[in-house]
Amino acid sequence: MALLFAGLVVYASLYPFAGWRVQGVSPLAFLQAPLPEYWTGFDVASNLLGYAPLGFLLSMAMLRSGLGRWSWWLAFALPALLSLSVETLQNYLPMRVPSNVDFALNTAGAAVGGTFAWAMERVGILRRWSAFRSSWFEPTAHGSLVLLALWPLALLYPLPVPFGLGQVLDRVESGLISSLDDTPFLAWLPLRVETPDPLSPLAEAFCVALCLLSPILLGFAEMRSVFRRGAFMLVLLVCALVAAGLSAALTYGPSHAWAWITPQVALGMGIALMAGLGMLGLPRRLCTVVMLLTLSVSLTLLNQAPDSPYFVQSLEAWEQGRFIRFHGLSQWLGWLWPFAALVFGLRAVARTPGLTTKIPP
Secondary structure, eight states: HHHHHHHHHHHHHHHTTOOOOOOSSOOOOGGGGGOOOOOOOHHHHHHHSSHHHHHHHHHHHHHTTTTTGGGHHHHHHHHHHHHHHHHHGGGTTTTTTOOOOHHHHHHHHHHHHHHHHHHHHHHTTHHHHHHHHHHBBBOOOOOHHHHHHHHHTTTTSSSSSSSSSOOHHHHHHHHHHHTTTTGGGGSSOOOSSOOOOOHHHHHHHHHHHHHHHHHHHHHTTBBHHHHHHHHHHHHHHHHHHHHHHHHHHHHHOGGGGTTTHHHHHHHHHHHHHHHHTTTTHHHHHHHHHHHHHHHHHHHHHHHTOOOOOHHHHGGGGGGGGGGTTTTHHHHHHHHHHHHHHHHHHHHHHHHOOOSOOOOOO
């Protein structure tokens, strides 16, 4: 998680990664520059709070790895070096301006995050979390927990079908056409000649149900009892509602936060809930196999459905203003999450030795 968050910091700091040039000034001159005359509260908060989770996660990683003595110092020094590196690289981007204030705020934020983790360890919160994790999850639950933590973030980018992650075929086709234009290889591509028909209401409900069942089954495969699986499913569905509502509010406005809950979406959520309840007692290995099946079918349905012109136009709200640095990252999460879950599930099935025992209540 610390590595993933570091990638988020680099993405947000160097986006859009275009127009690199040399200005002929010292890369570290910004450290001695006067304080900026203009600044906003959003800039201060984002630079201060943006590095706090990184310091927190790094300190947590050190504490859980037996390096508690060095946890705070590493949580302070590594983000400071990262901030210095990205601020230096901003010298070569025309749309970014390096700032000594940003560097100071980033470093202070990392120190706050590291201090918070250190305080949690001192009062015993980390020990209680370890006990909770060992009680609820299998010891092998590592990658699945990361995927589950990233799933609500992937839902923040607007989706043509609610919860429908992984709809990439149109983007892949357009990218290949652009790359192979004016080459003989363009004729080799198996491109779709006709525009596919949109999903019917029943097919959309089925797709919503499958998209919700995938993370539910991913969690079921790591849970220790039927009761814990049921509680996890309810929490995940609540997180899905909150993430989708927040995405709609950011895209269409707060008054339209729940406009996406159409009859077919409500039916799909009900189907997912009923199916999840029916699969509470499935063995771990079978949960993973069924998850792979739901992912495969949902990806097939989603990538046969076109984007509506109204939906494409609505995305302009995410491509302007403050979200310009983050909309692309959330979109990449939405594109890649199902395929990462597929790879994880295939590896889990390949290495898990016949877990067919019943799950205790």
